[in-house]
Amino acid sequence: MSGAARRTLRIALAGLGCVGGKVAEWLLDPSHPVHAVSPLRLELAAVCVRDPGKARGLALPDSVRMAGTLEELAAADADVVVELIGGVDRAGALVAAAIGVGRDVVTANKALLAHRGPELAARAEAAGRLLFFETAVGAGTPVIDVIEDSLGVCRVRSVHGVVNGTTNFILSSMAERAGMTFGEALAEASALGYAEADPSLDVDGHDAAQKLCVLAQLCFGQEVRPEDVATTGIRHVTPSEILDGLEHRLALRLLASAELRDGRLRLAVRPAYIPRTHPLGQLNGVRNGLWIDTAEAGGIFLSGPGAGAESSATGVLSDLARVARLRAGGATAWPLRMARAKGRRGLLGAAAESALGNAPAPSPRLRGRIETALAD
Ligand code: HSE
Numbered sequence: 001m002s003g004a005a006r007r008t009l010r011i012a013l014a015g016l017g018c019v020g021g022k023v024a025e026w027l028l029d030p031s032h033p034v035h036a037v038s039p040l041r042l043e044l045a046a047v048c049v050r051d052p053g054k055a056r057g058l059a060l061p062d063s064v065r066m067a068g069t070l071e072e073l074a075a076a077d078a079d080v081v082v083e084l085i086g087g088v089d090r091a092g093a094l095v096a097a098a099i100g101v102g103r104d105v106v107t108a109n110k111a112l113l114a115h116r117g118p119e120l121a122a123r124a125e126a127a128g129r130l131l132f133f134e135t136a137v138g139a140g141t142p143v144i145d146v147i148e149d150s151l152g153v154c155r156v157r158s159v160h161g162v163v164n165g166t167t168n169f170i171l172s173s174m175a176e177r178a179g180m181t182f183g184e185a186l187a188e189a190s191a192l193g194y195a196e197a198d199p200s201l202d203v204d205g206h207d208a209a210q211k212l213c214v215l216a217q218l219c220f221g222q223e224v225r226p227e228d229v230a231t232t233g234i235r236h237v238t239p240s241e242i243l244d245g246l247e248h249r250l251a252l253r254l255l256a257s258a259e260l261r262d263g264r265l266r267l268a269v270r271p272a273y274i275p276r277t278h279p280l281g282q283l284n285g286v287r288n289g290l291w292i293d294t295a296e297a298g299g300i301f302l303s304g305p306g307a308g309a310e311s312s313a314t315g316v317l318s319d320l321a322r323v324a325r326l327r328a329g330g331a332t333a334w335p336l337r338m339a340r341a342k343g344r345r346g347l348l349g350a351a352a353e354s355a356l357g358n359a360p361a362p363s364p365r366l367r368g369r370i371e372t373a374l375a376d
Contacts (some may be wrong), residue, residue: 009038009324010045012076012103014094015084016191018193019108019135020047021058022313023082026067028061033071034317042320048073050085073263074098080130082316085108086197089113097122099129106319108135113338114213118223121338128155128333130326132319137163137211137287140314141304145322147218147292148337154294156219158259163211163287165307166202167254168194171271172284174202176244177249190274194286194299194307204233205269207232208256212269216258217341219292220265224258228348232270241370245273251281255373265347272373279303280374291374 011027013020026032027044035042039147046065060066062361067073070090074081074097081098084107085091091112092199105124107113112120113136115129134144147156162168169187186203189195207335209229216224234254245252250273259266274281279301283289288306293299326334 001100004297006039006041006045008043009040009080009320010043010078011079011082011320012046012073012079012098013044013082013084013114014048014049014070016049016056016058017084018082018309019312020054020082023310024060025058025082026197026313026317032317033376034321038321040323040324042324044111045078046073046076052225070094071097073279074103075101077300078103079103080104080106082319082320083112083241084111084255084316085109086111092116095131096123099124099127099131102127102129104130104132104323106132106183106316106323108133108316110115110136110207110210110214113217114210114226115206116225117214117338117339118342119218119337120341123336125339127334130175130323130334132322133214134319135212135312136313138290138302138304138306138315139165139308140311140318141288141302141306141316143290143302144218145249145318146300147215148304151292151294151297151300152337154296156260157293158257159212159219159292160213160257160280161216161257161288161318162253162280162283162291163190163215163256163288163290163306164202164205164208164254165288165305166199167205167208168283168288168306169194169286170203171234171237171242171252171254172311174239175246181239181292182237189286190359192286193309205234205254208254210268212256213265215256215290217338220260220347221260221337221340221344222265222347223345223346224265224267224368229267231268234271237271237370248273249276250274250372251276251283252370253280255280260273263347270371272371274374278374279323285300285308286314346371
């Protein structure tokens, strides 16, 4: 592809943290594969950071404009705004402003999508803008695009997933490394860049609940909020509960589930024993996995690293390449499946809080407070 002949996609990036820094580094590196697959030349046009004085080990060329505020970034001369600042309020205002002034948007922000995804997608669709968020679930592991696109023609019956890398790293490290404590495993996950700035979002299950909302909105077309998800984290899991499971060939994992049963959507995040023979029971370390049961295509399993700067930046670049392909092809509208969920809550209600059906415990000793899920 001839670089000189290519039109340009100008990118405004909010946030140069662990993920944003890697996105910027790769956009500035002409040898990164994204530049070969994008039909438009990808140009980092502007950035906005909370602390411009902070050393980041990243040399931005003079051509990159430093926006002083998020409002300035939204209004910068760009085609697409990439939101990597996290949180709901400021990020939501940025995304809404960017759509309002005619930008496409890429975000990795699961909290924002869990709280405002359908509304923002409807806003984007009405404005003829794109809103892509591959990184919000599974980081760079292609999950959203598969559900949106390839499985968009299927009826989903249930989604079960290990969608938080930090807790999976903690639980599998405690199982594999004798004597490792919860605190040591969490410290290691933080040092590796997996944990949220506030790791209670990981260990108390809220990050997984936000990701489950994004998945349920896509798979079931319902406006699902974190408060609809019965959420229990792993803080109170004991080493002996993990080891007891192992003795019975069960992996203790933080399992997120959305299941359509009797016309009701049941949503839960909780520690559960999963048979080691089930694909979700074989995920160790930061690996995430999703088991999607569809009426037409049967059970689909997706798996890959679910956190970390490089995996997450890969998800963001895949979205940028997608924007470039659509815009280069002259797309003026794009049906955003997330927008279909706006205002639709018919499958929710009290039933959303009900416990999910459990597989029978394989031994009386495990018949405690932790359920056994996903019989093999
Ligand atoms: N803290 C998150 C996790 C990062 O551990 O999965 C990726 O969303």
